[in-house]
Amino acid sequence: MSQGSAGGGVAASSGVAAAATETEGAVVAAEAEEQVGSAETEDHIQRILVAIDNYTRQVSEMLDAGRALFKDLAADFEDRLCSRIHKERVERWEEEIRELRARDAANEQARALLHNAQLHLLHTVRD
Helix, strand or coil: CHHHHHHHHHHHHHHHHHHHHHHHHHHHHHHHHHHHHHHHHHHHHHHHHHHHHHHHHHHHHHHHHHHHHHHHHHHHHHHHHHHHHHHHHHHHHHHHHHHHHHHHHHHHHHHHHHHHHHHHHHHHHHC
């Protein structure tokens, strides 16, 4: 009976060894799948990182283009505003000059008329 037990023990231990071998095989297979899964995941992560880099570059380029556009628009606005203010101020001064000349001409006419009237009165009084 002890031999049977021993034989049974060997058989049982062979069964345990076979089960252990199967378990080890399953672990190795799972690790291989995990490595394959990890490689696929890493590839996917790399694609995402490349997409992030591309998007960041595009946003940066758009910001640079926007800054340049606003800088140009600001310079153009400043030029137009300054030139318009300058033009309006010069036009006001030119109008003031025209008004001064018109007043001066009217004053000269009035002075000449008064002078002629004075001369006429002086001649009339002397005669």
